Amino acid sequence: MTEQEIRDLFLNEINKVAPDIDPSDVSDDDHLQDDLELDSMDILSLVTALDARLGISIPEADYPQIETLTKAVRYLAGKLAG
Template sequence: MNTQEAAELVKRALSEAAPGAELATLPPDADIRDVLELDSLDFLNYVQLLSDFSGCRVEEDDYPTVSTLAGGASFLATRCGAG
């Protein structure tokens, strides 16, 4: 999986976890929890969707990394590269 494919998976997971969120204007390095006002359950839902869509487990230690669009895409591209 390349970075572009990974970014699309991140956006897909976010659009399901936060329906109606305006992802087109979300800065790549912005903390999605703050910008999209995700509570802890919404964020966990996003992480689970990210795992389901990518087939790559996201551990709790990885949460800070996947909390931005750029970080999530980078995480998936490097950790799930063959995904």
């Protein structure tokens, strides 16, 4: 999976969790909680969706690694690479 595909998937899942967020409005460094105003339940839903879509486990200790689009793409690419 390319980084662009991971980016698109991540933005799609954010939009499913928070339909009021337009993926085209999310910048690379927007913080999920501070800028996009996702709450802890939204984050948990996002992590669960990523687990289901990608078949990877994201432990709670790693949540800071997905707090922005840039970090999430890097983290998820690493997890998918093994």
